[in-house]
Amino acid sequence: MEIKRYTRWTFFSLLSGLLAGLAATVFLYLLDWATNTRDQFPVLIWGLPIAGFIIGWVYYKWGQQSDRGNNLILDEIHDPQKTLPLRMAPLVLGGTLLTHLFGGSAGREGTAVQMGATLSDQLSKFFKIEAFERKILLVTGAGAGFGAAIGTPWAGVIFGMEVIQVGRLTPFAAIECIIASFVGYYTTVFLKAPHSEYPLFEIGNFDFKTFLFIAAAGIFFGLAARIFVFITHQVENLNSQMIRYPPLRPLVGGLLLVLFFYLESSNRYVGLGIPVIQEAFTEQAGFRDPALKAFFTALTVGSGFKGGEFIPLVFIGTTLGSALSVILPISFQLLAAVGFAAVFAGASNTPIACSIMAIELFGIEITPYALVACFISFFLSGKKSIYKSQRFLEKKLL
Secondary structure, X not given: OHHHHHHHHHHHHHHHHHHHHHHHHHHHHHHHHHHHHHHHOHHHHHHHHHHHHHHHHHHHHHHHHHHHOHHHHHHHHHOOOOOOOOOHHHHHHHHHHHHHHOOOOOOOHHHHHHHHHHHHHHHHHOOOOOHHHHHHHHHHHHHXXXXXXXXXXHXXXXXXXXXXXXXXXXXXXXXXHHXXXXXXXXXXHHOOOOOOOOOOOOOOOOOXXXXXXXXXXXXXXXXXXXXXXXXXXXXXXXXXXXXXXXXXXXXXXXXXXXXXXXXXXXXXXXXXXXXXXXXXXXXXXXXHHHHHHHHHHHHHHHOOOOOOOHHHXXXXXXXXXXXXXXXXXXXXXXXXXXXXXXXXXXXXXXXXXXXXXXXXXXXXXXXXXXXXXXXXXXXXOOOOOOOOOOEEOOOXXX
């Protein structure tokens, strides 16, 4: 019976990873096209309000529960009721592409997580799968989508398990998560998906004084995560209270974004912002970058545009870390690298996955610095998260 079970779940894990990897590959290619097209024709940004209305109207008309995104996935993991609607995958894909084509300040990994989990969950329509087994499919699909989109399979393994509940990492379906995440990642590698690359630098041997300064930086990263989550939730609440017709929320948000983009005038904060993240590793950033990116992203995501928050939070963390070298006497590149992971760790309550992500991207030498920054950020980022359906098993410090 055990051999039969392992064979069965190896098969499901392979399928889950393959579906997540294929979805992530298609998505990354299309997103690359959308970003390049917008950069080539900046006038497209003026169409953001119309794109917002289209996204809002399509979700209002056909989305049903799909609009809840990652929170719907978490609720189904906690209490499996019915299979995620297949429409969730194309809707979030199309919504994210429109958001980026017209300049919304959003991410991409949230979309990959939703697509991976949705497609993986569809297996329950073709095979006899119990309710508790659906949890495995959802966790493997979400983790594989996360790791495949970033290019960090080990982080994907942990993310799927860690994001479920705050305060305890339960090795739930660990083998299945490993298989799915690595299959998803290598699928993107085989298909040459356009992963983002970040400058590498020399970290050097462990230094205790540097470790203490990184711990101090973790306080700033945690506060940044806390402020971002607060602002995003306030925008969402204000929108739902003041605008009763859902399709108008991203339209109004789009109008405000276009106005603020025009006033700011550089287009530095539209879309993903990958070039600015890369720049923060080669020259010292200023505090204006994380502040404005947080504002534009909170307005984008809080108004109902699609794409998620991961890359914007990476932008905020990387530029904030780079800027902190003005007051902390250590390498701006090291601060940028730990900030890359730590702000998202605080905002998503996934410090272990984010520490591993930093190690995969920047090398094993960053381990102690990434761990202390991510965990301090996690403890100080508050009781709320970008994922409202997370469950807290233990209280955080603040």
